[in-house]
Amino acid sequence: MTLKQFGFILAISVTVLSLSNCKDETKPIKQTEILFKREGELTITKADDSKVVLDIEIADTDFDIQTGLMYRNSMEKKQGMLFVFDDVSERYFYMKNTKIPLDLIYINENKTIVSFQKNAKPFDETSLPSNAPAKYVLEVNAGLVNLWKLSVGDSIDYSEI
Template identity: 65%
Template sequence: KNEITFKKEGELTLFRSKDSVIQTLDIEIADNDYERETGLMYRHSMQEKQGMLFVFKESKPRYFYMKNTNIPLDLIYLDDNYKIVSFQKNAKPNDETTLPSHANAKYVLEINAGLADQWTLKVGDSISY
């Protein structure tokens, strides 16, 4: 299978709850069924300051898994106010175990595993894109 290359579709900024910028990322946006189902499958790497933002129509509990995903990831679940509600850190490549949000989420940001801790992201931090 051909490598799927990253396609920058926007920029996303992570903010501390007190409005200081944590990090700015280039993002791909998954906002239709096909893109949300495919996500980062079949890719073999992603740059540190790249990520994929999943955009859903409504806020509800989300369940992700790592089927056909070759990159270890941190999953960041966000509510309809763009605030972090929960994490699933260090999701293992190709693991089909369910990774629940444990909260209502409208957005899910996937970044390379370890970055959520490296950037000390916390529940209540937010994004804009």
């Protein structure tokens, strides 16, 4: 093999290897769907003693609290996510990377509802404050606070499974 042939083969090899490492930018990355995992049951007791019962996921670790319902495609009517904090403080949530509209229910340390943020818009990074100290936050599908006729002063109780 001559030096010229060797150079040609080397150039072709480098080109083929370079091209094989290029990503096809037209191919979308498929995200794994995050499915609901039942971790407990929550009961909302209204002033008239009627009840609403939900299956819940519990967000009580830093990762779960930071991620919440981000990247979810849907949630059933009788499902929700309960955020459990170590302290009682005014809470500020937002809808970054959240695909579904939500109602946020802020709950104090006595498990009494203190405020709502209704119909939070997907992907909106506007702050959604509790406007009162809260230890828990319950996220449900948008419109359910009105459908269930929940009020400040209603209470919750929950159990883990």
